[in-house]
Amino acid sequence: MRPAGLKPPPKHAPRRLHSEADLRTLQRLMMHAIVQPLTADDDLAPRWRDGRPMAEVASEFIKPNDRLTSFERLQIYARGYWYRVIDCAYDDCPGLRALLGEEKFSALIRAYLAKYPSRSFTLRNLCARLPQFIREAPRWTAPHTALAHAVARFEWAQTVAFDGEARPVLTPDDIADVPPAKLRLALQPYLSLLALDWPVDDYVLAVKKRDALRGEASHAVDHGLRAASRRTASRPRRRRVFIVVHRYNLQLYYKRVDAVAFKILTALAAGRPLAQAVAAAGRGVKPAPVRDWFATWMELGWFCRWK
Amino acid sequence: MPANRFNAFTDYGIGIGLRVPHYAHILEKKPVVDWFEIISENFMVDGGRPLHVLDRILEQYRVVQHGVSMYFGSAEKPDRTHLKKLKQLVKRTKTPWLSDHLCWGSVDGTFTHDLLPMPYTFAAARRTAEKIRYVRDCLDVPICVENVSSYAEFHASEMTEWEFLSEVVERADCGILLDVNNIYVSSKNHDFDPYDYVNGVPVDRVGQIHVAGHTKFEKYILDTHDHPVLDPVWKLYAHAIRRCGVTATLLEWDDKIPSFDEVHDEALKANAFIGGARAARKPAQAARA
Numbered sequence: 001m002r003p004a005g006l007k008p009p010p011k012h013a014p015r016r017l018h019s020e021a022d023l024r025t026l027q028r029l030m031m032h033a034i035v036q037p038l039t040a041d042d043d044l045a046p047r048w049r050d051g052r053p054m055a056e057v058a059s060e061f062i063k064p065n066d067r068l069t070s071f072e073r074l075q076i077y078a079r080g081y082w083y084r085v086i087d088c089a090y091d092d093c094p095g096l097r098a099l100l101g102e103e104k105f106s107a108l109i110r111a112y113l114a115k116y117p118s119r120s121f122t123l124r125n126l127c128a129r130l131p132q133f134i135r136e137a138p139r140w141t142a143p144h145t146a147l148a149h150a151v152a153r154f155e156w157a158q159t160v161a162f163d164g165e166a167r168p169v170l171t172p173d174d175i176a177d178v179p180p181a182k183l184r185l186a187l188q189p190y191l192s193l194l195a196l197d198w199p200v201d202d203y204v205l206a207v208k209k210r211d212a213l214r215g216e217a218s219h220a221v222d223h224g225l226r227a228a229s230r231r232t233a234s235r236p237r238r239r240r241v242f243i244v245v246h247r248y249n250l251q252l253y254y255k256r257v258d259a260v261a262f263k264i265l266t267a268l269a270a271g272r273p274l275a276q277a278v279a280a281a282g283r284g285v286k287p288a289p290v291r292d293w294f295a296t297w298m299e300l301g302w303f304c305r306w307k
Numbered sequence: 308m309p310a311n312r313f314n315a316f317t318d319y320g321i322g323i324g325l326r327v328p329h330y331a332h333i334l335e336k337k338p339v340v341d342w343f344e345i346i347s348e349n350f351m352v353d354g355g356r357p358l359h360v361l362d363r364i365l366e367q368y369r370v371v372q373h374g375v376s377m378y379f380g381s382a383e384k385p386d387r388t389h390l391k392k393l394k395q396l397v398k399r400t401k402t403p404w405l406s407d408h409l410c411w412g413s414v415d416g417t418f419t420h421d422l423l424p425m426p427y428t429f430a431a432a433r434r435t436a437e438k439i440r441y442v443r444d445c446l447d448v449p450i451c452v453e454n455v456s457s458y459a460e461f462h463a464s465e466m467t468e469w470e471f472l473s474e475v476v477e478r479a480d481c482g483i484l485l486d487v488n489n490i491y492v493s494s495k496n497h498d499f500d501p502y503d504y505v506n507g508v509p510v511d512r513v514g515q516i517h518v519a520g521h522t523k524f525e526k527y528i529l530d531t532h533d534h535p536v537l538d539p540v541w542k543l544y545a546h547a548i549r550r551c552g553v554t555a556t557l558l559e560w561d562d563k564i565p566s567f568d569e570v571h572d573e574a575l576k577a578n579a580f581i582g583g584a585r586a587a588r589k590p591a592q593a594a595r596a
Binding site: 007016028030067120166 | 348352354355356357358359376382383386411413414415416417418420421426428434458459460461463496497498526527529
């Protein structure tokens with residue numbers, strides 16, 4: 001499998017570098033060697049794509065020294081790459097890790113990054129395509145693929161809420177003169193609307209609490225604490241929930257909303273004018289709660305000008 | 308040499324890296340620090356806490372940007388979105404100079420997030436220098452390129468690393484961020500004399516120096532930034548300061564990060580060497596006056 005976005009590797013390394021094209025060829029070859037998955041022992045794969053020994057390929061472009069072969073020198077970089085990106089995914093996905101267990105999570109992340117290596121200058125975006133990959137390759141998360149997908153979406157929404165763009169907040173005065181039939185309200189770019197079949201917000205909070213306790217327990221001698229830290233957060237039971245992942249005063253929050261409120265927010269996010277968005281929520285919607293919801297949402301700064 | 312056009316004629320003294328575990332201490336206690344180095348990419352975000360913290364730091368301290376993903380040595384062109392975000396940050400921090408590494412790390416828009424070594428060839432030097440000039444012109448700020456630590460060498464190389472560094476900076480007309488720990492690490496991994504390296508670079512282009520800790524393994528040394536600076540590196544630093552004169556110096560400590568005070572105290576050890584250079588400079592200045 002060729003990593004998404006990378007052009008095929010050259011058959012051989014250039015013997016001399018006379019041009020930019022030669023430099024690109026050498027770099028593309030080394031890049032392919034580094035991002036190909038490691039073996040189960042975290043070694044560089046012994047064979048190259050064309051069946052040649054990897055040691056032979058490495059020796060084409062990397063000098064050995066009296067302590068390390070070309071293969072071993074290349075392996076330092078391959079391990080460095082994989083350990084770095086796996087560490088990053090571990091930090092970004094504590095819920096998914098707890099759900100799948102260390103071994104399965106590691107296999108998932110390695111498979112994900114083998115297909116979708118980083119396409120961004122920042123590691124912040126490393127797990128952006130993880131929910132998509134979980135759908136595409138369910139075998140890594142079976143039999144809990146749907147739940148894993150929900151947790152991955154929720155965890156990516158947290159990254160977005162942490163440092164996503166905040167546009168100027170709309171005030172009541174900004175919209176006072178616009179009739180509801182024409183008023184479009186955009187949601188803040190850092191905000192995510194998630195309709196999920198599991199209460200993953202509670203689950204991820206429980207995992208974080210457990211991990212925090214585990215951190216404390218590592219400095220403690222209290223056996224009760226140690227025992228508590230070994231308990232895993234139990235898998236959530238299926239239940240439809242509507243969550244808004246957002247930030248307020250620079251802190252991350254997960255706010256549960258009513259199904260009707262969620263419909264309104266989704267319609268607004270899709271660009272429907274206010275009157276249509278409220279109508280889309282159904283005939284039974286009563287004005288009083290809708291007024292309260294909007295008051296809260298305005299206060300939380302969720303709305304900005306529609307572009 | 309201490310203050311030159313590659314560090315915007317500043318004399319910044321001794322700084323440390325701004326790291327998350329120290330945010331609360333810095334914002335609450337407001338310790339006296341000459342300057343902070345930030346990793347540009349950590350603040351090339353669209354909003355939220357990182358930029359809020361940065362703005363508070365900027366109210367109190369001098370900040371210099373250090374990048375890890377410009378990849379001057381990559382064959383591909385610089386990414387416009389990346390440059391745009393970096394330029395926004397440069398405007399925010401008013402960094403007097405900006406540094407990034409003499410390395411590559413991306414191909415076809417795929418990133419390793421590593422500092423991969425260059426083949427030391429004239430063609431690569433030409434390409435790298437072009438890219439540095441392009442980035443400098445876009446950002447409108449002096450640039451210093453940092454030598455990386457490396458674990459591999461290429462058959463294609465045509466010169467030593469310090470000759471390559473010199474070739475690049477002369478062609479690009481840019482500065483050098485001389486990382487003496489990286490020189491030491493690479494010297495052990497590739498069996499050269501680190502003093503030849505320091506003696507071989509154009510000292511008038513050195514705008515900043517890095518020191519850091521490393522880890523020894525059986526067959527090679529790894530640049531880990533998780534230790535105090537080791538004695539051979541301080542000795543090499545002393546030699547570099549003798550050659551370069553008083554130069555803005557920064558301690559990098561990125562893993563197993565201890566308390567703020569421990570990191571700062573480690574950085575301030577550089578004063579023992581800078582002090583001598585500063586004292587030597589005074590009589591010369593007096594004589595000129």
